[in-house]
Amino acid sequence: MKRKRDDEEDDEYISGAAPLKRHNSASGRANRSRVQPVPSSTRPAARPAASSATSPAVPSRLEATFRKTVDELHKNKPEPSAEPPVWAAVKAALNDAVPYFKKHQGSLYTQKLVAQGMLVDAEVGSRDKFLSQVIITSVGGGRVTNETTKKMVRVKDQSKEKSDYRFLNDAREKKLPIAMIADYFHVTDVWAEVVLGQDNKPVRIFMVRIEKINLDSRSWWTPKESIGRDAGEFKPGQYSCPLSTCHACRKESKKMYKQGWTCLNEECAQFFQFPAHIDVNELEYNDHFLNERTAFTGPQPKYDLIPALPCIKGDASGSEKEYKQGIVCPKCHGCSRKIQWNYWYCENRECDFKHTITVQMNSMEKIAEENAKIMAKRRTYKFRRGEKPSSLPLHFSLVIGGHRFTVFFLTDGTGRFIGSVTRIRPTKQARSRPGGYNDIYTDVQNSDIPFERRGARNAGCRIEELTSHWSANFGAPYKFGVVVKFSTPFRDAPLVILEIQKRLTWAGEEAIKATIDLIKEHNLDVVEGSIPTGFKPFNEQLVLGYFEESRISPHDDGEKELGPTVASLSKGGPSNMMFFPKRRSGIGHEKKAVLGLILKHGDMMVMHGALIQKNYNHSVDARGKHRFAMTCRYIRPEMIPDQEQRILAVENGTMPKEWDDIRYNGERDRLESITTGEEVLRPGST
Template sequence: MASSKRKFDDGDSNWEVTQVVKPPKVTAETAAAELQEDRGNYGSRASQRPRRARKRPERFADQLYQPVSKKKETPKRVTKPLIKPPSKRSLATKNSTSRRSWIEPHAVTDTVVNIVDDSPGLPARLSKIVRLKIPLTGSTLAIPTNQPRQQYSDESESELSSPPASLPSSPVFSYKNIQNSPPLDRRGQCAQRTPEPVPASSQDVATPSTAPENPLTSQATVSQHREPKTPEESIRGTPAFVHHTQTQSSPGSPEIHDRFTYLTPDSAFYRDANTVYSKLDVGLENGQVHNQIEMSCRGKTEPLPSLYAASEATTECEELSGPLVGEQVYTSDTDYLRDITERLLVQQNKGPNKPEPYGQPEVWADGRQELCETLHYYRAYQSACYSTGGFARGFMFDKVAHNRDYMDSNVVLSRAGGGLMKDIDSGEMKSKRDQSEDSAALGLRNCMIHRNPVVIITGVDNPNIPSKPPHQYCVLDYFKPTHVWAEKSGDSKIVRYRFEKLNTKKESWWRAKDAQEVIELGSLPSPVEKVCGSCNLQSPQVYLNGWMCLQSACTAFWKIYTNTAEPGRSMPAQEPKEASLVYDPRFLKQKTPWHNDDHDYPLASNAAELSRHAVPGENTSVAFWSGMVCPDCGRCTSRLNWTNWECSNTACRYTRTPPHTLIPALSLRDPLWPITSSYTLSRDTMSPRLELKVSFEHGYRINRYEIPGVNGFIAHMVADKTVLEEDGGPDAMFEELQQTDIGLQRRSMPNGQLKGPNYCRHFAVNYGMPYKFIAATASRPFDGAARPITSTRSRLNWAAKLLLAEENGKSMDEVCQEWQEKEFNEVLALGYFEEQKINYHDDGEFGLGPTIATLSLGAPGTMRIRMKARHYHGVSSVASLYDDAAPIPGCQQYEARLALQPALDVLKRSDTKAWNTRRKQIPKQLGLTHRGTARDVLTMQLGHGDIVVMHGADVQKYYEHAVEHAGKLRFALTCRYIDPESLKLEDQPKYAVEPDAEGYDGPGLM
């Protein structure tokens, strides 16, 4: 033990050091006699320890310890019992102010003791008798660092016997209460616990490699122990200990001398300890001892029942004041663990030439959209984590991975998503900002608390998967989230996760073919876990380099403390070099027990079934338009057809066609907004900038909205009961569309941002002139089309003429003659199941006429109108150039932009270069950015049978619209005029588009 440097004033000490009486020489006869007298004596060296005479301190005679005060009010210093080193060397050869103490080894019993010093009057700097927690598995007696081991004979003049070579292996111990304390030997200079004899058979217990035990049970038991709060306590001078999971060395191993240092009372582990003087039984007379506690001797393969053992350390070392190491392991153990880690990393098979997998995935997909539409546990179209309701459900790991990410057949270590930017020098994605625990991490913590497993999915470009995935996206299995912690990557803090396979009895298909497991899950000793002395939070040891605090807000975060040659001292705390980090396989391959281990949760999704009763709209619910896992091949299959599912795997022919139960038109009536023969009430909302004109004609309430700065209008024609129930009217059209297959399908979007095929979130079919909008669709002729298609065209032609006649102040006959040349020649039918929608868009494509009309049938919908972001902000989102279109009321910086417009128009005509330069300057001058969107200026509640007409090219130029609906089923039939001259030759229809032959006349109703 390192020396304890203190000022020693005999005048202030109440201890009287008596002359030590040399014990008589022990002979075979006297030893035998002592064995006969003491039935618990097993002949060990501990039982032959010489007795130490001691004069009892007078102040300890009849009362507990009380601080002695003389002239000063402060308590007197109580000097620790002086224990001379087991040597003939005199203390005079050493510094009179330095005292060296040695710890006497004791036999380990099954009793848990608590020896603490809780004197209220002792200053913190003074020596105390402290408790010392010592791991016994693979550990030995604490010996001063770099101190040569000394040998002593039985005839030594030392007051203490030589320490035994090792202590029995046992988990880390703590102390309970003083009633279970070992007996006290009152003959020495201070009260010392009398050691019990240790049988020879118990002095060498089995190591983890020789003691057969259940790995899971053993790990669960041992993991309950926690070591002292190091290395952060090293700031207070706390030394480190070899963790209980280290392999035991032989008693004669030279490594024993260098791997232990001593704890000090200033350590955080002892900062709450009570002083021993209020606990000790001081009523003993000289020579009295407590009754010895019976010790159970066990064989090498039988574990000790006690999780803790008592330490004989009774003094602190004030010399150890610098920061000390947090974790030391044997060199042989480090090499062994490092070898395991290297073999585990090799089996990741990083590189393009990965081996074939052991099996095939149960669930897979070739596109991100079909994956997200099908799986209930993963619906994240952009992010790697899908969480909902405060719980994480699934994770995807693909091309973008951290260099410390890890994956094998049972364990996954990953970095949390987000915070990556492309490095300018290397071109790689690197952490550029600190991460914190977001909703994904909090969702994982909830899963850990509630024992909810999550599903992990891999992409084909995942660099860490051990084998080559057979498809673009493959589902692995259910995993237990076990750890969430923080690390550093470069200069940024990152959040990391550990996952562990839930059902280990189920074969991992992604394991490399013909590969053997390096080590079974849970077969290694439990990982090192310690409590930080700075933040008082526990962190596991993730890397063999050493234990570090993994709490990002802690001052000791991501720092390792390294020993120096000087005993008890360490180098200043330093962050590890990332390239040198080596995973601790005990952390990687630990097994975390859950009650629902080995449960087999389903990976396949959406086995939606119809009830035995005919329920209208049941087969148009979310479950029936979501994707499904093909029962034949396992592919995630989106529902692309209006009537059925059809597996997209070319090698599979599976289809499923659920029957449809008719939704009657009468079920669409809202009892809170009753439909009568009177004009229907309005539920539209608008911005104060808009102008509204209301009229009532032919069974419709007509709300006409005019937008300032825009040449055109938007009209909402709200139908009443008379219109809905007319022959061949909206009620009849809605029911006919349910009973007729008009060819509705989800159309492909070639410019989608997701991997794999991308599709619209609604069903569509086009009739008449081909319409090439965002998702192009094949067109069909009006000849042979279902009656609702042709009737819609005729009804909307009439509605447009009615509104234009009022707009221009002309008669209906005059408008009909003008309209006949450019009447609607195209009908786009859209079908919506429950929760389907169409996002913001405009209908201003080249070749379209200025008027667009839509008929709504079925469930109510909500149509929203807002200004386009380019015109609202005045800045393009790509090049951040000023928009040269004239500003309109409602845009940002309208007055300032309006004042700049004349000069900008002149510059555009005279000097193009100067005009472009000016367009770059204006956004900075006015503080314009392209971020955000404009608010909706108009929201129209579309009921069954309602018509919306948008007239004017400026409406489509400056504004965009989106439609959502509430209910099980809705159709939207939109008519346009498409100029045949605008179509390419290959896009021209192969059929003739005839004029409207029905000639619907609305005035005939009233």
């Protein structure tokens, strides 16, 4: 049944498309147009990273790796004077917990081209020094991976432009403080040296000497029993490193090596020249250079070394981007990530600290403001045309039961169609009525859903990175790029999850019907077998929770265990969904989206056709502060090789018997009995 919807919204929400005309209900025909592509918009102590007794356990591989690393790093080292104010077993936890170091790869963190923090980790050179008040290390950048050993090696001279040199030298000139993931330091010297790289080839590198800002306080890493000179503790004026002038370039360089002086101007012909009997690999810094101290006269550090615990301020809901950051535990000082939805737990297994901030859902008024904001920004986009017209999707607009359907047909790059993407927008009444989409949003927020962030990259390793979003799985088990350890059976799922399952079943069925009808009506050229005419009932639901600026990077849903249809329901703030051709698809550039959709509160989206997943990736970026997305699929049990998992998929993916005779009727916007057609309440509700 097709009829005019009761309320048309006056916004244009399809990225890159010409404004849609309203469906002509008299003719029963849909409007269509081509879519243009849119712009892609240490701790030194041996404490393992783990959870408290009430928290999910840290992967054993991670714990074992950390224990081994700690044992190797601190073997035969003297006992430090104190405990570190901040420590981390996982680099990602450090990145999340402190504001002055957010660098998943590399050693120097900059913010607006200004050095903020530095971590000396895996790559340590022969002349690196870690003293009580001074650190000397090489400047990051310029290494490549040896294909045989898989280790980072130097093969050519380090460049000032392609390394961290310019940031550190700028910090030296401007006397800026830098957090060294130990304390606050400042840069005193930056210079060039020559070392032996791969195959003993001499290469030029840059070195940096940094000095602790507060020389009056004892460093926590200073050996406990040492004092004064033995501890490496000095004051400005006690030592001064002399200078000499190069006769060739007339520039001064410090006399920093025990073996003698050399010109440190890398542009000079006499740069790093020593008598033949001196082996540059055996060079040592002299006491004057190591013990020289410089009074810090720059600005005070921007951030506290130990950040305060997060707390709700003003009208914040707890899902703003700052509440996705980690914490420094006030009990053990370990860094921990935000893994759970409503609270932080200390990842140190020996600590039981927990910090709770219950996330509040956004009001409908705030969601409306977010929608208006994204639409205003949408109208400022400058769209890029596709590389070839045959790669552009075709789209149609029609109304079914008051829902506005926008059906996109994606191509194989030659102009033939391989699948459809349907966005279904409900009426205002369907959102606001009792039991409507607004109430479902509230029910999801108030339900006991086991949200958790999972390892997205290097899972179980010290450099593990978590997903940007939270997830929980219901029904048949599904591994969606990251490992979902547990899937709640439908028999134990919250009632709202089961109702959403029924609503998305209706969306999937209607989207397929609309797709097939449009193919026939407009005689579309479809790749044979790419768009099935039948619908397979969903047996799995993945629930994702988004904070502000959460996202899912480009990916596909093309696992062999999945059926050809995927349907999702959006709740809360708006989001951008983008479709990108895969690299070897021949459709277009992998970073140029051919289709962009804005998904609002209550919108449903259906992808139909396995070749979409083969040829395209899709991404989702949250544009609001609080969002849920419920996605249903059909997991094909016969494609699961493990018999136990296969049986589990069938058992967990079966809806409770009291739902067998219930369906969602989208045209009447209600749950009803399949047998009698009468409206019914959600089973188990009062």
